Amino acid sequence: MYGKSPTRAVRFLLGLQLTALWPIAAVEIYTPRVLEAVNGTDIRLKCTFSSFAPVGDALTVTWNFRPRDGGPEQFVFYYHVDPFKPMSGRFKDRVVWDGNPERYDVSILLWKLQFDDNGTYTCQVKNPPDVDGLIGEIQLSVVQTVRFSEIHFLALAIGSACALMVIIVIVVVLFQHFRKKRRAERAHKVVEIKSKEEEKLNQEKKASVSLEYTD
Numbered sequence: 001m002y003g004k005s006p007t008r009a010v011r012f013l014l015g016l017q018l019t020a021l022w023p024i025a026a027v028e029i030y031t032p033r034v035l036e037a038v039n040g041t042d043i044r045l046k047c048t049f050s051s052f053a054p055v056g057d058a059l060t061v062t063w064n065f066r067p068r069d070g071g072p073e074q075f076v077f078y079y080h081v082d083p084f085k086p087m088s089g090r091f092k093d094r095v096v097w098d099g100n101p102e103r104y105d106v107s108i109l110l111w112k113l114q115f116d117d118n119g120t121y122t123c124q125v126k127n128p129p130d131v132d133g134l135i136g137e138i139q140l141s142v143v144q145t146v147r148f149s150e151i152h153f154l155a156l157a158i159g160s161a162c163a164l165m166v167i168i169v170i171v172v173v174l175f176q177h178f179r180k181k182r183r184a185e186r187a188h189k190v191v192e193i194k195s196k197e198e199e200k201l202n203q204e205k206k207a208s209v210s211l212e213y214t215d
Contacts (some may be wrong), residue, residue, distance in 0.1 A: 027051050027125050029136030035204065036141045037113050044098060045138055046107045047123035051130045057081050058128045061099070061106040065091070068119040077108050090116075113142045 028050040037043040044064070061079035076091050078084040083097035091110075099106040106125055110117070123136040 027127055027130045027132035029123060029125060029134060031123060031138050034139045034141075036143060037121075039113055039115055039142050039144060041113055042109060042111045043113060043140070044107055044109050045121055045123070045140075046105075047099075047125075047136050048105050048107070048140075049125045050104060050137075051125075051127040053127050053130045055101050055104070055127060058126075059101055060126045061101075062124045063108055064122045064124075066120045066122070067116070079106065090149075103123070103172075115142050117142050143203040 028047045030050075032046055035043065035045070040173075047061075057080075059080070061077075063076035063078070065074045065076050067074075070073065073088060074091070075086055077086065077095050077097070079099070079101075085095060086092050094111045096109045096111070098109045106123065118141055119139075121138045121140055123138070125133075125136075
């Protein structure tokens with residue numbers, strides 16, 4: 001976790017001194033907008049930000065949840081110097097900090113997804129004097145199985161084409177190998193036949209010579 005340090009203290013004091021002089025600007029929030037995950041798995045809710053003010057101990061991060069089927073907004077997670085997990089409710093023992101403010105990352109991990117986790121997760125970052133700006137939103141859909149997207153189909157098509165090319169190459173290599181092997185076998189048979197014929201001719205010559213001497 002993130003504890004206090006001299007560097008953080010200096011940043012905090014510097015931030016307080018610059019608050020009156022720093023022009024008020026909006027914090028920009030970046031989220032994936034839409035996510036889909038399988039029931040029972042874990043998912044990282046990614047949220048990053050940009051700010052004109054230096055990141056210090058004044059930074060706060062608030063995660064909330066709005067159920068898809070309606071109902072009041074629910075607390076998910078809070079960060080200020082240290083992460084604060086929910087002590088009760090649906091997200092107790094199911095959400096952990098996975099961010100790094102020094103890298104402008106304020107993401108969280110949500111464990112053991114359930115179907116009633118469907119809804120909108122909001123990520124709000126305040127980095128005084130940058131306290132305004134839109135709140136980041138993630139529409140999460142928890143499903144039984146992940147649906148194939150166009151990217152999945154494209155990846156499947158490319159993978160199938162690559163596999164087909166590999167099979168074709170293997171078939172061609174095997175064909176060439178067996179072709180050379182058959183040629184070698186034929187050449188060996190031809191040599192063997194010629195050797196037998198030569199041996200037969202030699203035997204016939206010897207036999208004829210023997211007959212001549214006998215006569």
